[in-house]
Amino acid sequence: MYRILEKKTLAPSVIEMQIDAPLVARSAQAGQFIILRVDADGERIPLTVAGQDRARGSVKIIFGAVGATTMRLARKEAGDHIEDFVGPLGRPTVTENIRRALVVGGGVGTAIALPVAEKLHGEGKFVHSIVGFRNKDLVILKEDFAACSDLFDLVTDDGSAGRKALVTLPLKEALEKGGYDCMIAIGPLPMMKYAVETCRPYGIRTVVSMNPIMIDGTGMCGCCRLTVGGKMRFACVDGPDFDGYEVDFDEAIARSGQYREEEARRREEACRLFEGVK
Amino acid sequence: MMPNTQTSKTPMPTRDPKERVRDFGEVATGYTAEMAINEAARCLDCKNSPCVSGCPVGIAIPRFIRHLKSGDCEGAYRVILESSSLPAVCGRVCPQESQCESKCVRGIKGEPVAIGRLERYAADAHVEGPREEKRETNGRKVAVIGSGPSGLACAASLAGKGYAVTVFEALHEAGGVLTYGIPGFRLPGSIVKAEIGRLTARGVKIEKNTVIGRTLTVDELFENGFEAVFIGTGAGLPSFMGIPGESLCGVYSANEFLTRVNLMRAYEKGAATPVSPLGQTVVVGGGNVAMDAARTALRMGASGVKIVYRRGERELPARKEEVEHAKEEGVEFCLLRNPVEILGYENEDRKDTRAGRVRGVRVIRMELGEPDERGRRRPVEVRGSEYDMACDTLIMAIGTSPNPLIKQTTAGLETDKKGLPCDQRGRDGHLAPRRFCGRRRRHGRRDGHPRDGRGEEGGGGDRRVSEGKTERITGRMRFFRLFVNEKRSAYAYF
Structure with missing residues (x-):
């Protein structure tokens, strides 16, 4: 389980979270991503790392609450936990030879x-x-x-x-x-x-x-x-x-768009579940 | 006692195909005590025990069967455990027909002794038994990368010798291919969980959500006090054929399809990780993974499932039992066929919501030519014999290759042409003394004394800590290595 240290709403349905994950924070670089599961029965979704605080051991994620899983995540508050958080994955962005x-x-x-x-x-x-x-x-x-x-x-x-x-x-x-x-x-x-x-x-x-x-x-x-x-x-x-x-x-x-229909159905279910969040 | 002269194996009870194809419950329900005693009595207890030479880890097969003859399951289990760490798993998924059972004297006239079924029986009788005691470790830390069969076997072996073992797993559940790949109808998740539970009860730590090579590097493991690192990352990268249409929607690698269903439970109603409605499904390949994918597709509601394999029935690499079960369940075999192109709905008519989805596969007939270096007859295309098969889903189950992540992120780790870590050699090209080397085995071929596979000390300078057992399990675990940082010298105690 990984603790949510902070939560901020940047814009309607756009949320920033700081997740307590020291090992990920230690090695994450720009361009890399993490995969998380909100709950034990949740799907694995990739989110690109939006920043990290190595001293504090936290990783920043920013996401739009637009699908079933991100809506579930948006319901969590600072102090709550998410089930899984793994990373950093992928290769960092290469900035060499750019002026x-x-x-x-x-x-x-x-x-x-x-x-x-x-x-x-x-x-x-x-x-x-x-x-x-x-x-x-x-x-x-x-x-x-x-x-x-x-x-x-x-x-x-x-x-x-x-x-x-x-x-x-x-x-x-x-x-x-x-x-x-x-x-x-x-x-x-x-x-x-x-x-x-x-x-x-x-x-x-x-x-x-x-x-x-x-x-x-x-x-x-x-x-x-x-x-x-x-x-x-x-x-x-x-x-x-x-x-x-x-x-x-x-x-x-x-x-x-391969799972568009399934996603739409799950999103609707999530909407009904979290009435008012739309 | 006179041996049982029955020429065929005591049949394994299985569930009715019509019923079992509707769920993920285990197909083979296992021997009863009477069946086990009856089958055990078929063993001649040969003095030279040819079956043992067919077992990659050299289980004392006649000795464990002797216990079963008198109904002593616990005794049998303990004998198996001397050589193998995952008996309940191996009893179910090892290709016994090409290993121990292929050497059985009873197989000359009739069927060999059902060694695998007996192993499973002994293991199952124990799974519900007392739990292992946590033991004091010797304080020496070993890291095992990957919690698949290779890693679990290695962890069990080292924990048994007193080492403080930590297993690192990238996914959110331990078990590797046993969890994400092999479906519950062949290997129930509860069995895998029980085996993993046995390990953790003995003090083995499992760190999930940790990707070695990304979250931590191999060098960092050494810096964190691990004295040895075992790389059991398997061969997890799915292969595709390189033919047109492989990126169409509805085309899956078997890994993706099985992961969605097994690890992510796509079979549950309203599952978060779904599979699209399957319709007519074609599975390409003839191995165990192809059988798993085909039978899983049936259970996920496919309207029909065809296996397309480029060789013939005799060449199917899957376990015979899986092929038989697949046929009973209604999987159709299109043998001596090979896909040349996957066909999709055209993009031009944008109103067609199916645009970009698979609609069929063009296959070519094959015939068998000269044997290749492994003795299997090479399939050759029959010119001009292409034709189209309609399908809504296509699953590629044609094999996997090693995951290159560890190699990419570990300076100085040598690999061979296929990307498998080699024995870590010293500068003079000889196996450096006091380094740990796993033993690479080819599926179905032993190239070392079984002792090498059990974490015992080998002769000479190189000491081997590895588990040949894993080879038996999947036939794909082609490498596993323990290697030690050059700066460390305290590893001669294995």
């Missing part, structure tokens, strides 16, 4: 983009962050991004905060200006796909953080397989970061 980076985050994915931006910033690199949300209520971590970015663009779909645009617009403008040598995108699959496509004519290195359906997270089940550069790769052990140009996004999108 000027574009860090693109979308929705809850910005929570995972933040440690990458912070890492680059800490290494003295030029960081241009572009983060996008649906509307102003969902905006998270604005100050944190501003603090670690040399340039910072905030966009929303409806223009209620920052510019009314998709992340690809400021991304394209930045690419036009030039001088960047890497684009790191973390967020929903369609966002990552179009961020990569925006970069393609400019030929700069792209890195995407894939988050497919996983079970064990150690390479044992093959559920998280992706086609990258025509080859089958397992996101859990070969990734989660991959060269964006090489990833077959359409296949990844199809695979991510």
Whole structure:
């Protein structure tokens, strides 16, 4: 059992937790993920590490309470326990050979983009962050991004905060200006796909953080397989970061919807169970 | 006492196929006392005991059967325990037909003695018996990576010698393939739990949710005071064929499918980790895992299950009993066939909600050619014989390869071409004295004295602490190694 040390609501349905897991905190790096189970009969879900406090022995996770399991997790309070918490899994994000980076985050994915931006910033690199949300209520971590970015663009779909645009617009403008040598995108699959496509004519290195359906997270089940550069790769052990140009996004999108019906049914059940949480 | 001259094995009672295929309860219900005594009486107690040479850990088979002849289950159990750590497991899932029973003299005219069934009987009679006492350890810490059959056997062996053993498991439940892979109808979870319980009662610690290579590295284990590390991470990475369509929805590796059902209990109503409705299901492969996947699919409501295997019936690597059980339950065998492409619903018509899902598999007929280096006849494609089979689910059960995580994260750990850790050799290429080396065995082939597999001291400079038993269990546990940090020298006491 793993204790929840702190809980914060960053935006409606977007929650930050600090989990007591000293061994994970000790070795976690930006780009890696953990797998947790909320209860003894729960599913294993991967969440990318949003930060760690080595001295305190805690790992930060940020998640949107959008599915049955994340809704269950959101019901837990500081002081409660979760059943399982294992990690860090996957390979850390490689920041070598980058001088000027574009860090693109979308929705809850910005929570995972933040440690990458912070890492680059800490290494003295030029960081241009572009983060996008649906509307102003969902905006998270604005100050944190501003603090670690040399340039910072905030966009929303409806223009209620920052510019009314998709992340690809400021991304394209930045690419036009030039001088960047890497684009790191973390967020929903369609966002990552179009961020990569925006970069393609400019030929700069792209890195995407894939988050497919996983079970064990150690390479044992093959559920998280992706086609990258025509080859089958397992996101859990070969990734989660991959060269964006090489990833077959359409296949990844199809695979991510494999259990859509079951998920919808379980989500509805969870909604009924936690009346009022919607 | 005159031996029982009955030429066939005392039949194993099994549940009615129509009934058992609706649940995950055990198929073979086990011998009664009378059956066990009757079968034990078929053993001739040969002086040269050929059966023992067929057992990877050299269980004193005639000696344990002698106890059973007089109804002394506990005595029989104790004899088995001298050589084996997991009798209730091995009695159920070892390929006895190609090991001990293949050497039995009774097999020359008729069927061999049902050694596996007797082993299971003796073990089951004990499982409900008294628990083991916790013993004082000698304070010397050994880390075992992986709580699968290899790790459990190693832990049992070392704990028996007084070592303070900690087993590290990546998943949230211990047992490795015994828990996530082998279904309950063949090996009930309660048996695995009981065997693990026996270990923890003896003081073995099991640390779950700990991925060695990520949460802690092998070097960190040494730094934390472990004097030796046993790598029992198995061969867990699923193989795919490299044919088109393997990423379609509805295509599973057997590992994923079995993990969803066994470890994550997808069979329970409203399970958090589901499997989509299976429909017509094709399982590719002919081993035990393929049989497990096929029979699990039936129990999960598949409308029909076909096994597609590239060789013939005689070449099926699965235990005979599993093949028979699969047939009784209605699994159809499409032998001498090999998939060349998995077919999906086209993406063009976006209204079709099935787009991206599997709709069938194109197979090619095969015939058997010249024997390969292992003596099995090589399957050869019959040109132009492709045809399509419709299916809604396809499960790949064509094997696994070693998980590379430990190798990637442990500097200086040598591996062979297949990624299996080699004996850790000194710079001169010889086995360094006072290092611990497991013994690598190929499935079905013994390449060392059975003594090597029981954690006893080998001759000369190298001392072996490993468990050959695990080889018998899955046929896939091809490596297990104990190796010791160069800085440490206090490991000569094994």
